[in-house]
Amino acid sequence: MSQKPFLLAAEGLTRSFDGFKAINDLNFYLDEGELRTVIGPNGAGKTTFLDLITGRTRPDEGTLLWDDGKHDLLKLNEYEIYRLGIGRKFQTPTVYNDHTVTENLVLSLAGLRGIWHSLFGKITPQQKDRIAEILGIIKLTDHANRKAGILAHGQKQWLEIGMLLAQEARLLLVDEPAAGMTDEETYRTGELLLSLAGKHTIVVIEHDMTFVRQISQGRKVTVLHQGHxxxxxxxxxxxxxxxxxxxxxxxKSKAA
Amino acid sequence: MATSMHKLSARNSKNRLWLVLLIGCMLASLDTVKAQERTVRETVAAAAAASTPGEQREIILTLKAKPSPEAVKWLEKWKEGGIFLQKGEGDLVTPVLLTGDADRDGGYATLRVSDNSPLLGSDGKAIRINPKEVEFADTDSGLRRAMKEVSDLAALANPDTVKRIRAIQDSAIGQKQEKLPSLLLLKSIEKDPGALHALDEAIAIIQLRSPVVAERIGACTKLGEMSSIPASDTIKTILTEAVAAKDTATIIAAKKALIAIDAHISRINAVGTAFRGLSLGSVLLVVAIGLAITFGLMGIINMAHGELIAVGAYTTYVIQNIFATGLKLSPLGFSISIPGMGLSGSGLAMYFAVAIPASFIIAALVGVLLERSVIQFLYKRPLESLLATWGISLVLQQILKFIFGSNNVQVTSPAWLSGNWTVNDIVFGWNRVFVISFAVLIIVITWLVLNKTSLGLLIRAVMQNRNMAACMGIRTERVNTMTFAFGCGLAGLAGAFLSQIGNVGPQMGQLYIVDSFMTVVVGGVGNIMGTVISALGIGVADQTLQQYLGNPVIGKILVLGAIILFLQWRPAGLFVTRSRSLD
Amino acid sequence: MSNQPITSRVQLPSLILSAVFLVILMPLLNSFGLISDFTLGNWGKYLCYGILAISIDLLWGYTGLLCLGQALFFTLGGYMMGMHLMRVIGGAGVPTFLSMVGRTEWPSFFGPFSSFPFAIAMVILVPGLIAAIFGYLAFRSRIKGVYFSILTQALTYGAALLFFRNELLMGGNNGFTDFRTLLGFSLREMSTKRGLYIATAVLLVAVVAACKWLTNSRFGLIQRAIRDSENRVLFSGYATANFKLFIFVISAIIASLAGALFVPQVGIINPSEMETGKSLEAVVWVALGGRGTIVGPIAGAISVNVLKSWASSGATADFWPLMLGGAFVLVVLFMPKGIMGIPEQLQGLLKGIGRKKENTKDLSPSPILSDESDLLSSGSTPTGES
Known part of the structure; x- marks a missing residue:
């Protein structure tokens, strides 16, 4: 294994649903700054693995350590894990449909998450600039004041990536970003992720092998099978x- | 159990005759054998005619030789002032009964007490007597005491085992030593185990007051072994006396006995509480099972569930009246008259057998109507289904008021429901037994429908994954309607059931709605077995708290609090239906 | 926020006008005899209900928490005020509700209630504390949606059972009544009644202003995000339980304040006010007026109650439950956004007709019935018109 301090280390993770082991004795190590692609057939446990990292489900066994063992993720709940800098883009685009694009980004801005701040905190000019910048990156500047619910599927996927950027996450967990996108959009998504590599540590879960080839570029790819x-x-x-x-x-299937 | 008891009493009645005779002979030997040849009537007549109270008492006491129900009947008549004394010539007094209707002068026909023949005047005509003009046979306290001795003895010899046992138990009250001989005598010939047990207990209780110390201690020990609850108070008195008199042997015996009795009482209470809890749990189960389908399986927050229960109860009410004398209703000023079949007795009692399916069907039809008109639009909006169904519940309540009036209506329940069955000092009320059996019946029906019918298969398929089921060609709309109707039908059954044990009124459903929801939530939504266990658990918890707090309302509030805390521990209820798809 | 919806800017002048009308003009017209004392008294009640409706809307319309316990908080506020009013009646001995259960002296917990500031503090603290404890337990274990509704209903039910008991020393099913004075003013005087009305109207305006500010802050954004997709908010690093607890306590206090002003105006408080139906009735006002708006619930509360006082007496009395229940079903089915949503619905309808003419294949879900919640609106929404 790598001698560098790891960012995320999962050891012996097991999670079963009604006897079915979605994750089975999984060992997974991630270094700071990596862009890792995780592939595997349907039911290999890819999404469950992300659920475990983000605290959405709890493992039956195993350990999950963050930042060279400084934090035990299993002892933290969803928002505490998020606050460590772990952001997630869900498989189906999950944005706030009734909020505008800008509001979606405002909600994701890095910073204080308390009630007091939400009531009395002001948005700084720097943050405004950052939002404008992100809108540019995800190519939604023209839609800034439209409700997210009426965006096209691909635009929602991008908005969700934009929300991760606003969060300034150390680790981006990106679940099937290319699903439901045209080839053109898929390619641009790949470019976007590549441009983020290095600044952020990224884990991409994907089915589409063309896309995997585009973004992995000789980087490490992990294949999951039956939770292992x-x-x-x-x-x-x-x-x-x-x-x-x-x-x-x-x-091989390209099914979303 | 019941059949074996029946056999016992049948065998005993064969022996009854010689038993009575034997008691008679043996008691007679104790008394003066004066009037062996007299019949009961003749004895009573002689007593009534006797000149002094002492003489009267003596004659009455001879009846102890024949302690028959007939004698009791005559003595009752006497005490009520039903025997009149027609004075003849000299000291001749004839006790008579008055019979028939009064004539113009207020006179009645007469019958001699001694032989039931009419009293004839010197002219050979029947004498008519105006009760205001003649004396009736009076009683004084001594005479009444004598009469009571006779009737007590008669009760002890009663051929009916249940009544005999009660008489034996009564005879111990007051611990009169003079009652011992007849009890001991009865013990020597009694065959019925229940009566023998009662005799032992009664004898020991009387012996608690025996002048002989050893006998008292023996009685204490015996009663302790028998865990006799009626003896408890007397033993406590004896204990206090013994402590005062520093009578160590009695103190030890009394204390031992009390410990045994207290243990028995707490055992009875525990079993009784469990039984009451079980029956309350069964009520909860019956009212909640329909909700476990509509809410648990379908996710519809049916606030009109209570009104569907009321629909079932009113259906029972209507069916009962159709079996009896018919029903007149006046909704909104229209007059509707439903003819009745004019049945009575066992024919009428059959109405419940019709009411059960009828209440299911009517409530299910109302359910179909609701599902098609409103609920089908709300499957994906659970909160709004709550609101819309509450609106429906208001409407249904008002409709019921229009048809049947705002007051409660009378549904008669079978007489046997008020009876009970006592085993080892624990009382099992038939109404509670009925409640539990009904719950079992409903569970079995539900289980059969869900697991053994094709409808059940469809229901489970659609409830697990509506879209997938639709893809597989299942007509999910129809299954939804059927499922909802089934849940509503079960609510109707609950109504038929509640009509037997509670009030039937337009707002009756409101009483149960919160309880039903709590039961389903605690059990775990989507899990019928969870509902069963949670209903029984809540029922037993409620009764246990009541037992300790002695207050039903505080108990209920604590149960609600406990449920909230329970959901801290298991937010999804007892049985979680786990799946990979959250939300 | 920089990007406020345009509608709220248009609304502002009309809101201020309404506020001036309610707070100043109505009492003025009354003192000139142009509005009867009876009418003004009724409107005092309606405005209390309006405040109660806002408290429900803050939870339901903005946060997605349908609380069926708001009547409890309303009644608790009423009881706290009632305790003060009972205490200041004066006279020898104790009131009947105490002598009835064999008390010859005031129970100790009534003592401090003779002070008006203490009573007001309790109006805020007691419901606030109950909401805080219950909310903490409920939100910590992530009880939401219908479970939250059912549990709050059970809480209310349990409290009602408790208050119906004489042994609680809160007057049993008769509650408190026969109040005389408040702060030394006779409650029978019209000037006092007018004062109470003005206090209610001022509270309503203050609550509206506070809610406007709250819902337009970033807190409001988070609130609505929780309503639409709580899990997403959790995965955006917000401790949603705390946010929900905060708004739950705030709305309990708002409901309680409304109840405290309600009691001296109607002159009675008893546990029937906290029966489960009462909470649901108040939910009807919000649904009818339009949830997720500030003005809608007030409009709903006032219009339903004006209708109710007209319809629930005399020949139509028996039909009132039918009207209320039926209206509720219809609103849920056909007007999910209530009165406030009608313009939008009409627009949508017109657009829909126009589009159908152009292209019959266009089956995009009409906005009439699409729910705000992404969880609930997925899949085809059945409509009454299809």
């Missing part, structure tokens, strides 16, 4: 691994 890490390595190596071909690529 099947193999790790660059995309070419992974794609030629016989076990992977058997369980995943052998019945």
């Amino acid at each position: 890490v099947l193999c790790e390595g660059p995309v070419d190596k992974v794609q030629s691994d016989e076990r992977v071909i058997e369980v995943y690529l052998g019945r």
Whole structure:
């Protein structure tokens, strides 16, 4: 394993639903600044793994440590985990439909999260500039005052990524960002994620192998199968691994 | 159990005759054998005619030789002043009964007490007597005491086992030592185990007051072994006396006995509480099971659930009246008359058998109407289903008021519901037994429908995944309607059931609505078994708290508080329906 | 916020006009005899109900918490004020509700209630504290949606059972009545009644202003975000339980203040005010007026109650429950945004008709029935018109 201090370390994670082991003795280490892609067939436990990291579900067994062991994520709840700098984009776009695009970003801005601040805190000019900048990055400047609910599917996906940016998260967990997007949009999403790599640590869960090739670029790819890490390595190596071909690529699907 | 008791009493009645005779002979040997050949009537007549109270008493006491119900009947008549004394020539007095209707002068026909023949005047004509003009046979306290001795003895010899046991138990009251001989005598010939137990207890209780110390101690020990509750007070008195007299042996015996009795009492209370809790839980279960379907399985917050219960109860009311003399209703000034079948007795009693399916069907039809008109639009808006159904409940209540009036209506429940069954000092009321059986019946019906019918299969499929079921060609709309109607039908059944044990009125449903929701929430939404266990649990908890606090309202409030705390521990109820899809 | 909805700017002048009308003009017209004392008294009641309706809307319309216990907080405020009013009646001995249960002296907890400031403090503290404890327990264990409604209903039910008992020494089912004075003014005097009316109107205006400010702050954004997708807010780093608890306590206090002003105006408080139906009735006002708006609930409360005092006496009395219940069903089915949503609905309807002419295949869900909640509006929304 890497000698560098790790950002996230999962060891022996197990989570079962009614006897079905969605995550089974999973070991996963992530370094600061990595852009890691996680692939695996349906039901491999990818989304459950994100649920475990973000505190949405709790494991039956195992440990989950953050920032070189400084924090035990299993002892924290959702918003505390978020406040450590772990942001998540959900599989189906989850934005506040009844709020405007700007309001969505305002709600995600890094900063104090208390009641007092929400009542009396003012939005600083720097924050306003940051929002404008993010709107530019996610190409929604023209839609700033429209309700998020009426955006197109792809735009919602981008808005959600924008919300992660506003949060200034250290770790971005991105669940199937290309789902439901056109090839053009998918490509631009890939570019966006690549431009963020380095500044943020990113974990991308994806089905679309073209997209995976675009963003991994020789970086490490993790293959999950039946809740367990099947193999790790660059995309070419992974794609030629016989076990992977058997369980995943052998019945490759682009289904969202 | 019931059949074996029946057999026992049948066998005993065969032995009854010689038992009575035996008592008679043996008691007679104690008394003067003066009038063996007299019949009861003749004895009573002789006593009534006797000149002095002492003589009267003596004659009456001879009846102890034949302690028959007939004698009791005559003595009652005497005490009521029903025996009149027609004075003849000299000291001749003839006790007579008056019979028939009064004539113009207020006279009645007469019958001799001694032989039931009419009293004839010197002219050979029947004498008519005006009760205001003649004396009636009076009683004084001594005579009444004698009469009571006779009737007590008659009660002890009563062929009816239940009545005999009660007489035995009564005889112990007051611990009169003079009652011991007849009880001991009865014990020597009694066969019925229940009566024997009662005899032992009564004898021991009387012996508690025996002048012989050893006998008192023996009685204490015996009563302790029998865990006799009626003896408790007397033993306490004896204990106080013994402490004052520093009578160590009696103190020990009395204390031991009291400990045993107290243990028995708390056992009875525990079983009694559990039983009452079980029956309350069954009521909760019956009223909540329909909600467990509509709310638990379908997610519809049906605030009109209580009114569907009322619909079932009123259906029972209507059916009962159809079986009897019919029903006149005047909704909004229209007059509707429903003819009755004029049945009575066991024919009328059959109405409940019709009312059960009828209340299910009527409530289910109302459910279909509601589902099609309102609820089908609210499947994805649970909070709004709560509000809309509350509006419906207001409307239904008002409709019921229009049809049946705002007051409670009378639904008669079968007489046997007020009876009870006592085992080992624990009283099992038939109404509670009925409640529990009904709950079991409903659970079985629900389970069968959900698990053994194709409708049940469809219901479970649609409730688990509406979209998937629709994709597989299931007509989910129809299944929704059927499921909702089934839940409403169960509410109707609950109404038929509640009409037997509570009031029937337009607002009756409101009493149960909060309880029903709590039961389903605690049980875990979507889980029928959870509802069953939570209903029984809440019922037992409620009764236990009542037992300790002695106050039903505070008990109920505490239960509500406990439920809120319980949901801290298990926010999703007892049984969580786990799935990967949250929200 | 910089991007306030335009509508609220248009509304502002008319809001100020209404405030002036309610607070100044109505009592003035009354003192000139143009509005009868009876009418002014009724409007005092309606405005209390209006405040109660806002408190429900803050929870339901803005935060998605349908609380069926607001009648409890309203009544508790009323009881706190009632205790003060009973205490200042004066005279020898104790009132009947105490002598009835064998008390010859005031129970000790009544003592400090002879002070008006203490009573007001209790009006705020008691419901606030109960809401805080209950809310803490409920939100900590993430009880939400219908479960929250059912539990608040159970809380109210339990409290009503308690207050119906004479042993609580709060007057049992008769409650408190026969009040004489408030702060030394006779409650029978019209000037006192007018004063109470003005106090109610001022409180209403203050509550409206506070709610406007609250819902337009970033807190308001979070509030509505919790309503629409609580999990998302949790995953945006907000401790949603705290936010919900805060607004729950605030709205309990608002309801309690309304109750405290209600009692001296109607002259009686008893536990029937906290029966479960009362909370639901107040929810009807909010639903009818339009939840998620500030003005809607007040309009709903006033219009339903004006209608009620007209319809619930005389020949139509028996039909009132039918009207109320029926109206409620219709509002839920066809007007989810209430009176306030009618213009929007009409617009949508017109647009829908226009679009249908252009392209019959366009089946985008009409805005009439689409719910704000992303959880609830997924899938096709059945409409009455299809």
